[in-house]
Amino acid sequence: MRFFGFILVVLLGQAAGAWAAPPAAKRLLVVGSTTVLPVVTLAAEAFSLRSGGEVSITVNPGGSGVGVNSVGTGRASIGMVSREIAPEEGRRFAKARLKVHVIGHDRVACVVSSAVYKAGVKALSREEIQAIYLGTIRNWKDVGGPDREILVVDKERHRGTRHEFMKYVFGDATARAPAARLVTGSNNEEQAKIAASDAAIGMLSMGWINEDVAGVGLREGGEVFFPESAHYPIVRRLSLVTAGEPEGLAREFIDFLLGPEGQRIVKKLGYQPAVRAPEVR
Amino acid sequence: MLFKPRSIAVFFRILVTALALTATGLIVLFFLFLVKESVPVFQAEGARFLTGGDWWVGESYGAGPMIFGSAVVTLLALAMVLPFALAGAVVASEFLSPRLRWAMKSLMELFAGVPGIIYGLLGVGVLAPAVKDFFGLIDGNTLLTAALLLGLMVFPTILTLADDALHAVPGKYRDQAQGLGLSRLETVRAVVLPQARAGLLGAVFLGLGRAMGETIAVMLVIGGRDQVPSPWYNLFAPGQSIPSKLGREAAEAVGAGLHWNALLGLGLVLFLMVLGVTVAGQLFLNKGRAT
Amino acid sequence: MKRGLVEKAAMAVLGIMAGMGVLVLVLILAEVFLRGGGALDAGFFLEESRDFGAAGGVRYQITGTLLLMVGAAALGLPLALAGALFQTEYLKSPGLKRGLRLLIYSLNGVPTILFGLLGYLFFGIYLGAGVSWLTGVLILAIMILPTIQVSVQEAIEALPENYREAGGALGLSRWQEIRSIVLPHSFFGIVTGTLLGLARAAGETAAILFTATAFSGARFPASFGDPVPTLQTHILVLAQEAVNPRAIEAAWGAGCVLLILVFSLIAASLFFRSRLSMEFDR
Numbered sequence: 001m002r003f004f005g006f007i008l009v010v011l012l013g014q015a016a017g018a019w020a021a022p023p024a025a026k027r028l029l030v031v032g033s034t035t036v037l038p039v040v041t042l043a044a045e046a047f048s049l050r051s052g053g054e055v056s057i058t059v060n061p062g063g064s065g066v067g068v069n070s071v072g073t074g075r076a077s078i079g080m081v082s083r084e085i086a087p088e089e090g091r092r093f094a095k096a097r098l099k100v101h102v103i104g105h106d107r108v109a110c111v112v113s114s115a116v117y118k119a120g121v122k123a124l125s126r127e128e129i130q131a132i133y134l135g136t137i138r139n140w141k142d143v144g145g146p147d148r149e150i151l152v153v154d155k156e157r158h159r160g161t162r163h164e165f166m167k168y169v170f171g172d173a174t175a176r177a178p179a180a181r182l183v184t185g186s187n188n189e190e191q192a193k194i195a196a197s198d199a200a201i202g203m204l205s206m207g208w209i210n211e212d213v214a215g216v217g218l219r220e221g222g223e224v225f226f227p228e229s230a231h232y233p234i235v236r237r238l239s240l241v242t243a244g245e246p247e248g249l250a251r252e253f254i255d256f257l258l259g260p261e262g263q264r265i266v267k268k269l270g271y272q273p274a275v276r277a278p279e280v281r
Numbered sequence: 282m283l284f285k286p287r288s289i290a291v292f293f294r295i296l297v298t299a300l301a302l303t304a305t306g307l308i309v310l311f312f313l314f315l316v317k318e319s320v321p322v323f324q325a326e327g328a329r330f331l332t333g334g335d336w337w338v339g340e341s342y343g344a345g346p347m348i349f350g351s352a353v354v355t356l357l358a359l360a361m362v363l364p365f366a367l368a369g370a371v372v373a374s375e376f377l378s379p380r381l382r383w384a385m386k387s388l389m390e391l392f393a394g395v396p397g398i399i400y401g402l403l404g405v406g407v408l409a410p411a412v413k414d415f416f417g418l419i420d421g422n423t424l425l426t427a428a429l430l431l432g433l434m435v436f437p438t439i440l441t442l443a444d445d446a447l448h449a450v451p452g453k454y455r456d457q458a459q460g461l462g463l464s465r466l467e468t469v470r471a472v473v474l475p476q477a478r479a480g481l482l483g484a485v486f487l488g489l490g491r492a493m494g495e496t497i498a499v500m501l502v503i504g505g506r507d508q509v510p511s512p513w514y515n516l517f518a519p520g521q522s523i524p525s526k527l528g529r530e531a532a533e534a535v536g537a538g539l540h541w542n543a544l545l546g547l548g549l550v551l552f553l554m555v556l557g558v559t560v561a562g563q564l565f566l567n568k569g570r571a572t
Numbered sequence: 573m574k575r576g577l578v579e580k581a582a583m584a585v586l587g588i589m590a591g592m593g594v595l596v597l598v599l600i601l602a603e604v605f606l607r608g609g610g611a612l613d614a615g616f617f618l619e620e621s622r623d624f625g626a627a628g629g630v631r632y633q634i635t636g637t638l639l640l641m642v643g644a645a646a647l648g649l650p651l652a653l654a655g656a657l658f659q660t661e662y663l664k665s666p667g668l669k670r671g672l673r674l675l676i677y678s679l680n681g682v683p684t685i686l687f688g689l690l691g692y693l694f695f696g697i698y699l700g701a702g703v704s705w706l707t708g709v710l711i712l713a714i715m716i717l718p719t720i721q722v723s724v725q726e727a728i729e730a731l732p733e734n735y736r737e738a739g740g741a742l743g744l745s746r747w748q749e750i751r752s753i754v755l756p757h758s759f760f761g762i763v764t765g766t767l768l769g770l771a772r773a774a775g776e777t778a779a780i781l782f783t784a785t786a787f788s789g790a791r792f793p794a795s796f797g798d799p800v801p802t803l804q805t806h807i808l809v810l811a812q813e814a815v816n817p818r819a820i821e822a823a824w825g826a827g828c829v830l831l832i833l834v835f836s837l838i839a840a841s842l843f844f845r846s847r848l849s850m851e852f853d854r
Contacts, residue, residue, distance in 0.1 A: 494683025
């Protein structure tokens, strides 16, 4: 009897596997960074419109780490990443021969609740941000703000925005932030938490700065760089990742993103294009 | 006659047995998988996996803060909700008319089915801001918030099961006690509650098991910080529970590396905690029914 | 007289505590309808979600939830039925019976997130079903198996002994007895269990979060390999990430729809269970 049960499990399993095999040619699953997600979502809509609704591109958030993992394990055809691929990830997915396609550039801003910004905190130095994330500065009044305890918001460790931010602040992409009170995931979640508070500090892609969430300038020596300025120091590449050279639909979609229409979307969302023209402004 | 009644009977018997064993086999397979996949992290970290306070992917995996968070949040939830749920059960079982009792129990069963995500939404939209304002905190995502939310969630479950336990006490005990001159309330205290003790314990344990495994609602309000607060009894601090950790990190780690093993190790710890509580609860319930 | 007073006071305290517990729960759940009721119009049910949940409705989220829930029950019911019959009709050893019973009960307590993790590993990766509604259905089927089975089994075990004796007197085989006596008379138990299982599957989020669902770009699945959007995960993403007030209202609206769905299923199960007890009281 037991043997029979075993056989049945195997048969059921095989059948399930067979049904599940997708007719791949017309479908793409894109997963990963929430910074890249808006670009890909809009591009996917335009792309499938252009193809007469024949193709379907599913876009799922999760973060850069999830993007790399999904492509590395073959669960998605394209991953979205807003940071460089970590050496550890490269080793782990060596077999997948990960290939990076840069589709745009972004700046990572140090952001504060708008109440703090309006109360006078317009810029912070690297040392001040460090001290806030380490917990040696705990009140906004110590950096020229209101007398209010600081709500330190961190991001999940694998997130692209965090990598770039920590690389600038601490010189280490995976630096720890012992003073963190909240740990959030996506840009949206971080933005929502900071907007809901009147005393928060956090890190966000430039595209998420709005009237509730203000990007502060970074003070370096005597100079202050605002997120809008050309020489802002925290710049990163926004990329798509594939396992090996992309083929078929994946290739077409990436080419579309790199083409004029795709790059228009990149710019429309507040990011810089893939090939950076010498900045004039 | 290709299909004699006899051969149908034999076929049916085989089919039923096979399906039943398929399900059982799958369940057993699940548990074996869980153990097998979490072995590497125990090899790498040893006992530090359970006691360590530092969880930093790629460097160290210490589940201490998550175990602490799970324990604190569920016990606190239970402590807060138990008086109300037991009062509700006593009222329903001993003092309500059969009609009203049926109405109340139906309502509780309805509420016991409310999805965790609905509580999560209420937590984000109502409870966390309320906790923040009421206690004057800088943020409302705390261990206390998670415990409050869990308490609300398990209230109907505990009330229903406790009411069943009280109701299972035979009426003759009550008649005897009242014949001795005890009032209805004294009867409850002196006779019904002691008689129903096993069943009540069962209700408490099953409620505890349900609270311990809840993922979504807790994940949304606990704060997501993998540290034991300092001092440890500071309930206004954010924390992390095991299911919440799994919910947030699983997608990043699926199927690859020590990080995945560590998450399944957490899963195993959670599983054993919940299993112990649930089996204990079930045994108590059965004992309660038998008397 | 003093004793009467104490008794009254104690009763009052008990009554107030019980009432408070129930009232708080009623009020907080009413909040869902207060905040989400405004979002419910025809368009909310018929239109596709757009603009990160801020525009359109939850049409495909509803179909996704229904698809997962019905699929899980369709798969879980035969398994549960077989499990219940196997234990009540075919299995002789009381020790094994007790063991299997405990297994089913403990399965009922397993945190759903673990079903998600392990189910994904087994169905999604090992058997290659990937992130798809098929994987979700398989996981949910196992998850609701104990809910259905316990209900069916209780109904079968409540079957009066003389029913079976009548069957035995007629010289019926086991299979004939099951077909003509056991199954017809536990019908309401089967319906009750299935409805409760459906309700449980409809409300589940953690187990399908990263195994079966997609937030945007997915509609009605074209094959077994597609992920679906669902009400549960839609609410989760919006609750966690939305800033736009319209999107937040949509989250509450989706919450209303989900709550109504789950409540209807449980209410129906309560109705059928009362029919079940009537059956035996006759």
